[in-house]
Amino acid sequence: MPTFQYEAMDNTGLEIKETIDAATEAEATQIIREKGFFVTQIREQKKRAQKKKGAGAKKTGKTFSIGKVRPKQLCTFTRQLSTLQDAGLPILRSLRILEGQTKPGPLKNSLIGVIDDIESGATLSEAMAKQPKAFDSLYINMVKAGEAGGALEIILKRLAEFKEKSQSLKRKVVGAMIYPIAVISVATLIVGGIMYWIIPKFKKIFDSFEMKLPELTQLLITISDYVVDYFYLIPAIPIGSILFLKIIRKNRTGKYITDYLFLLVPILGKIVRKSVVARTSRTLGTLIASGVPILEAIIIARDTAGNEVFYRAYDSIFLAIREGESIAVPLKESRVVDDMVVNMVDVGEETGALDEMLYKVADVYEEEVEVLVESLISLLEPIMVVVLGGIVGFIVIALFMPLIKLITNLA
Numbered sequence: 001m002p003t004f005q006y007e008a009m010d011n012t013g014l015e016i017k018e019t020i021d022a023a024t025e026a027e028a029t030q031i032i033r034e035k036g037f038f039v040t041q042i043r044e045q046k047k048r049a050q051k052k053k054g055a056g057a058k059k060t061g062k063t064f065s066i067g068k069v070r071p072k073q074l075c076t077f078t079r080q081l082s083t084l085q086d087a088g089l090p091i092l093r094s095l096r097i098l099e100g101q102t103k104p105g106p107l108k109n110s111l112i113g114v115i116d117d118i119e120s121g122a123t124l125s126e127a128m129a130k131q132p133k134a135f136d137s138l139y140i141n142m143v144k145a146g147e148a149g150g151a152l153e154i155i156l157k158r159l160a161e162f163k164e165k166s167q168s169l170k171r172k173v174v175g176a177m178i179y180p181i182a183v184i185s186v187a188t189l190i191v192g193g194i195m196y197w198i199i200p201k202f203k204k205i206f207d208s209f210e211m212k213l214p215e216l217t218q219l220l221i222t223i224s225d226y227v228v229d230y231f232y233l234i235p236a237i238p239i240g241s242i243l244f245l246k247i248i249r250k251n252r253t254g255k256y257i258t259d260y261l262f263l264l265v266p267i268l269g270k271i272v273r274k275s276v277v278a279r280t281s282r283t284l285g286t287l288i289a290s291g292v293p294i295l296e297a298i299i300i301a302r303d304t305a306g307n308e309v310f311y312r313a314y315d316s317i318f319l320a321i322r323e324g325e326s327i328a329v330p331l332k333e334s335r336v337v338d339d340m341v342v343n344m345v346d347v348g349e350e351t352g353a354l355d356e357m358l359y360k361v362a363d364v365y366e367e368e369v370e371v372l373v374e375s376l377i378s379l380l381e382p383i384m385v386v387v388l389g390g391i392v393g394f395i396v397i398a399l400f401m402p403l404i405k406l407i408t409n410l411a
Contacts, residue, residue: 003045004028008037009318019045025126038322040299041137043129062112063104069134071170073107075163082156091152092118110134123147138283138300145291155290162286166279169366173275176373180380187388194395196231199224206402213402220398256308263309267379271372276307277337278365280314285358294321310336327354340364 022028084094117127125144146155248254287297302314313334320330328346348357
């Protein structure tokens with residue numbers, strides 16, 4: 001009998017991780033629910049050495065691969081699968097077509113595994129659940145809802161649209177930050193090179209004349225000496241800071257504090273907050289529209305937040321809904337979103353159009369993120385010009401002051 005590993009929550013909200021033996025995943029889920037637990041994730045444990053070597057062994061065609069499937073690649077696959085399903089092709093044939101045109105890598109290996117499991121009698125959602133490198137809980141639950149409702153092609157279309165919009169927002173934010181990061185990086189290398197190679201040569205010239213240097217020039221030479229003596233700290237400081245931050249974020253409390261402080265940063269904090277609201281709203285709306293139960297939808301939306309402050313807020317919303325509350329009340333108490341979002345969610349619950357209201361919230365906030373990113377870039381450009389101009393001006397003035405004094409004395 002297969003063994004299933006599951007994660008669930010009890011009546012107090014405590015997370016439970018255990019295993020259970022059952023004939024099918026549905027039977028295992030039913031047994032867990034009878035215990036009074038709410039299932040958040042369940043999967044069959046893989047049995048090592050289950051496959052036997054021999055003449056009748058099946059060649060899978062899998063290749064060695066590292067890492068997960070790239071979001072852009074999964075987005076393209078979802079759109080293509082949606083198109084094939086909309087054209088009326090059987091799911092197994094659609095998957096074989098897509099697997100045949102996919103280059104070797106994590107996605108191809110996952111598709112081979114999905115095809116093998118479906119041929120063995122598993123459903124699409126059950127087969128995808130065994131491929132965590134490609135399909136997350138959001139993907140699997142939506143496909144499961146589509147299978148249950150007999151509308152898999154519609155669900156795949158919604159899923160494709162969701163993935164495309166998420167990728168579009170991420171691409172715009174990342175693309176907008178490339179220019180300032182590139183400028184700052186190049187400027188740092190140039191200034192570092194001047195401090196390491198050029199300034200020491202001027203120092204030798206000044207020392208040869210044994211002249212008293214102005215304070216500004218002395219400051220420049222002191223900075224150059226530090227760069228020459230401790231040049232290895234220049235890359236070590238940012239790398240060390242990143243590692244230190246990662247260590248802190250391994251702890252839930254540390255992660256909450258750092259996420260909370262980052263939300264307070266001007267402009268950047270607003271971009272992160274509105275991005276999370278847009279992403280979780282679209283996720284929740286897509287799941288509800290697809291027929292996923294509200295409690296499961298809340299858990300999945302919580303996991304897509306990527307921010308501990310919002311993670312805890314969705315936890316409180318989950319507990320409140322389980323006690324019979326609406327979404328709007330605990331959402332307002334969490335204070336992680338604006339009143340506009342709370343009111344739109346409240347109206348959506350009253351009218352029975354919660355998914356549509358969540359889509360509208362996502363659309364509005366995605367537009368606001370784009371505006372904020374453009375504002376940030378517009379603000380960074382003059383700041384970078386002023387800062388870089390100030391640095392260059394400081395170097396030029398500090399070097400020319402003793403030279404002018406030297407020329408004056410010689411004259």
